[in-house]
Amino acid sequence: MSNSIQVLNHAADNIRILAASMVEKAKSGHPGGAMGGADFINVLYSEFLQYDPEKPEWVGRDRFFLDPGHMAPMLYSQLALIGKFTLDELAQLRQWGSPTTGHPEFEVARGIENTSGPLGQGHVFAIGAAIAAKFLAAHTGNPTFSKETVYAYISDGGIEEEISQGGARIAGILGLDNLVMFYDSNDIQLSTETKEVMNEDTAAKYRALGWEVKTINGNDAAQIREAIQWAKDVQGKPALIIGKCIMGKGARKDDGSSYEANCKTHGAPLGGDAYRNTIKNLGGDPDAPFQIFDDVKEMYAKRAAELKDICAARYTEEAAWAAANPDKAVQQAEWFSGAAPKVDWSAVQQKANDATRSASAAVLSVLAEQVPNMICASADLSNSDKTDGFLKKTHAFTAGDFSGAFFQAGVAELTMACCCIGMALHGGVIPACGTFFVFSDYMKPAVRMAALMELPVKFIWTHDAFRVGEDGPTHEPVEQEAQIRLMEKLQNHSGKNSMLVLRPADAKETTAAWKLAMENTTTPSALILSRQNIADLPEGNDYSQAAKGAYIVAGSDANPDVVLVASGSEVSTLVAGAELLRKDGIKCSIVSVPSEGLFRTQPADYQAKVLPAGVKKFGLTAGLPVNLEGLVPRNEGKVWGLSSFGFSAPYKVLDEKLGFTAENVYNQVKSL
Numbered sequence: 001m002s003n004s005i006q007v008l009n010h011a012a013d014n015i016r017i018l019a020a021s022m023v024e025k026a027k028s029g030h031p032g033g034a035m036g037g038a039d040f041i042n043v044l045y046s047e048f049l050q051y052d053p054e055k056p057e058w059v060g061r062d063r064f065f066l067d068p069g070h071m072a073p074m075l076y077s078q079l080a081l082i083g084k085f086t087l088d089e090l091a092q093l094r095q096w097g098s099p100t101t102g103h104p105e106f107e108v109a110r111g112i113e114n115t116s117g118p119l120g121q122g123h124v125f126a127i128g129a130a131i132a133a134k135f136l137a138a139h140t141g142n143p144t145f146s147k148e149t150v151y152a153y154i155s156d157g158g159i160e161e162e163i164s165q166g167g168a169r170i171a172g173i174l175g176l177d178n179l180v181m182f183y184d185s186n187d188i189q190l191s192t193e194t195k196e197v198m199n200e201d202t203a204a205k206y207r208a209l210g211w212e213v214k215t216i217n218g219n220d221a222a223q224i225r226e227a228i229q230w231a232k233d234v235q236g237k238p239a240l241i242i243g244k245c246i247m248g249k250g251a252r253k254d255d256g257s258s259y260e261a262n263c264k265t266h267g268a269p270l271g272g273d274a275y276r277n278t279i280k281n282l283g284g285d286p287d288a289p290f291q292i293f294d295d296v297k298e299m300y301a302k303r304a305a306e307l308k309d310i311c312a313a314r315y316t317e318e319a320a321w322a323a324a325n326p327d328k329a330v331q332q333a334e335w336f337s338g339a340a341p342k343v344d345w346s347a348v349q350q351k352a353n354d355a356t357r358s359a360s361a362a363v364l365s366v367l368a369e370q371v372p373n374m375i376c377a378s379a380d381l382s383n384s385d386k387t388d389g390f391l392k393k394t395h396a397f398t399a400g401d402f403s404g405a406f407f408q409a410g411v412a413e414l415t416m417a418c419c420c421i422g423m424a425l426h427g428g429v430i431p432a433c434g435t436f437f438v439f440s441d442y443m444k445p446a447v448r449m450a451a452l453m454e455l456p457v458k459f460i461w462t463h464d465a466f467r468v469g470e471d472g473p474t475h476e477p478v479e480q481e482a483q484i485r486l487m488e489k490l491q492n493h494s495g496k497n498s499m500l501v502l503r504p505a506d507a508k509e510t511t512a513a514w515k516l517a518m519e520n521t522t523t524p525s526a527l528i529l530s531r532q533n534i535a536d537l538p539e540g541n542d543y544s545q546a547a548k549g550a551y552i553v554a555g556s557d558a559n560p561d562v563v564l565v566a567s568g569s570e571v572s573t574l575v576a577g578a579e580l581l582r583k584d585g586i587k588c589s590i591v592s593v594p595s596e597g598l599f600r601t602q603p604a605d606y607q608a609k610v611l612p613a614g615v616k617k618f619g620l621t622a623g624l625p626v627n628l629e630g631l632v633p634r635n636e637g638k639v640w641g642l643s644s645f646g647f648s649a650p651y652k653v654l655d656e657k658l659g660f661t662a663e664n665v666y667n668q669v670k671s672l
C-alpha cells in the first residue's frame with residue numbers, strides 16, 4: 001500500500017503539469033489551487049479511496065466531494081490517472097460538449113460525486129452523504145456502509161462561507177466519524193491574501209464544534225498519508241485535516257523566479273514563458289505536456305490491482321449479509337434503484353377543511369410507515385411546518401444512533417437543504433425537508449443545485465402567504481412563489497422542467513400533490529402549503545387531475561361566462577365568489593392550478609379545454625400577480641394579487657383589507 005515518497009511526489013507533479021496545461025490550453029481556468037492540492041488528492045486516490053474501477057456505482061464505495069469547483073483541473077487530472085478521463089479530454093477543458101466542464105458536474109460513472117462551484121455547498125453535501133451512510137448502516141445492517149468513508153475537500157472560500165458553520169455544527173453534534181475533511185489552507189484566495197479577511201483560529205473553531213483536528217504540511221506526502229490514516233481512525237467525531245498548502249506549488253515566472261503563493265495564479269493561466277518554465281520545473285515537456293509518467297502509471301496500476309482485492313473482500317462480506325438477510329438485500333436494491341417507492345395512498349386519511357400543512361402531516365405520517373428509506377428534516381419548525389407528522393412515527397438522529405429517520409437540522413435552512421442534497425447524492429434514501437416558505441430565500445442556492453443535478457429532494461414550505469398574518473411582513477411570503485416557479489420554467493439538461501412546484505388547494509389535493517412529488521424521481525419537488533384552514537373543494541372533485549398541473553374543479557359550469565383561476569387557498573375563495581356570481585346568472589368555471597409548469601407540459605387541446613381562448617378570465621393569487629399572468633391574458637381578464645409586502649394583522653382582517661374575499665371576486669369579475 002505504501003508507495004515511495006519519490007513516486008508520490010512525481011505523481012503530484014504530474015497532476016500539477018496536467019492541471020496547469022489544461023488551463024493554459026483553454027486560456028481560462030484556475031491553476032494555482034489545483035497545483036497546491038495535488039499532493040493531497042494523489043495520496044488519497046493512490047492509497048486510501050476505496051472504489052471499484054469496474055463498477056463506479058458500487059453503493060459501498062468511499063466518496064470524494066469537492067467543494068471548490070474551481071479546482072476542477074485537479075480533480076480531472078487525478079481522475080485521468082485512474083482512467084476516468086482521457087488525456088485528450090483534459091486538453092478540451094471548458095470547450096463545448098467536453099466532459100471537462102468549467103466546474104465539475106455530477107457524474108458517478110466519471111468519478112464525480114457532486115457538482116461544485118458555489119463555494120461552501122460541496123462540503124455540506126459530503127456531510128449529508130455521511131448521514132446517509134450512517135442511516136443505511138443502521139437501517140440495512142449491511143456492514144459495507146460502516147466501512148464507507150466520505151471525504152470532503154474544502155478551501156478558504158468554503159471555510160469563509162457561512163454554511164460551513166452549519167455543516168460543522170451538524171457533523172459535530174451527530175458525531176460523523178465516517179467523515180474526513182481536508183482543508184486546503186493556502187492563505188490565498190481570489191482577490192486577496194486570506195489574512196486580509198480572516199483571522200480566526202480555524203482549528204479551535206472546529207474543535208469547539210466537536211471535531212478532531214490536525215494541522216499538517218499539505219504538500220508533504222508522508223504527513224498527508226499519516227493524517228488520513230489518523231482521521232480514518234478517529235472514533236465518534238468527524239475529523240479535519242488542515243493542510244497548509246502552497247498555492248501554485250512549483251510554479252515559475254517568466255524570469256524563472258518563484259510564482260508560488262501568488263493570487264495571480266488563482267484564476268488565470270500561468271501564461272507564456274511562466275507556463276513553460278513551470279512545466280519544465282515540474283519535470284514535464286512544455287511542448288507535449290499531456291502525458292502520464294511511466295512510474296505514475298505503474299503506481300496507479302498497482303492501486304487498481306489492490307482495489308480489486310479490496311472490493312472482492314467487501315463483496316464477499318456484502319454477499320454473506322445478503323444471504324443472511326435476503327429481504328433486506330432486495331429492499332436495499334430497490335432503495336438504490338431510485339424508483340418511486342410503493343405507497344398505499346388510500347391509507348391517507350384527510351380531515352375536512354384542514355390546513356394544507358396539516359394535510360401534509362397526514363401524508364407524512366403514512367410515508368413514515370410505508371417508506372422506510374425516507375428521511376425527513378426540519379429547520380427547528382417541525383411542529384409548525386408539520387413535518388412532526390413524520391417525526392411522531394420515528395425519532396431524530398443522534399450521535400451513535402441513526403435508527404430513526406428524522407433529521408433535526410436546527411435553524412439553518414441552507415445547511416439543511418445541502419445535507420438533504422448530499423443524502424440524495426449518496427443514494428439509497430429519499431430526503432425531504434421543511435421550513436416556512438418565506439425562508440425558502442435562505443435555501444434558494446441549494447435548490448438551484450438540486451435542480452441542476454436533477455436530484456429528487458422534496459422541499460416542504462408552509463405558511464405560504466400573507467395569511468401568516470400576525471407575524472407581519474417579515475414572515476409573509478409574497479414574491480417567493482414567483483421566484484420558485486421560475487425553476488419550473490427553467491429546463492434541466494435532460495430537457496425537463498428543472499423543478500416541480502405544487503401548491504395544493506385543499507387537504508385532498510395535498511395528498512395528490514404529495515403523490516406527484518413522491519413519484520417524481522428525476523427533479524426536485526416543492527410543496528407550498530397553507531398555515532390556515534381551507535374549505536374543501538366541492539363534493540365530487542376528481543383530485544387525480546392534479547397530475548395535469550391544472551384542472552377544472554367539480555361543480556364548474558359548462559360553457560362558462562368566466563374562468564376563475566387560482567392555486568392553493570385562493571381556489572376556495574373563487575368557489576365562494578362563484579356562488580355570488582351565479583346568483584347573477586353568471587356561469588363560472590373554476591380552475592385549480594397546483595403547478596403551471598406541469599400544466600404547460602400537457603397537450604395543447606387539454607390546455608385549451610381548461611382555459612378556453614376568448615372566454616373572460618379572472619385570476620386570484622396571494623403572491624405577485626405575475627404568478628397567474630401566464631394563464632390570464634391581459635386582453636381576456638385580470639389577475640388580483642398582492643403587489644406589496646404584507647402587513648401585520650389577523651389574517652381574516654388582511655383578507656378583507658387586501659381583497660381576498662368572495663365579495664371582491666364578485667366585484668372584480670363584474671367589472672371585467
Ligand SMILES: Cc1ncc(C[n+]2csc(CCOP(=O)(O)OP(=O)(O)O)c2C)c(N)n1
Nearest residue numbers: 033117118119155156157158188189190266
Ligand atoms: C458562493 C461563491 N462565491 C464566490 C465565488 C467566486 N470564487 C471562486 S473561487 C473564489 C475564491 C476562492 O479562494 P479559495 O477557496 O482559497 O481557493 P484558492 O484561491 O485557494 O484556489 C471565489 C470568491 C464562488 N465560486 N462561489
Ligand SMILES: [Mg+2]
Nearest residue numbers: 156186188189
Ligand atoms: Mg485558498
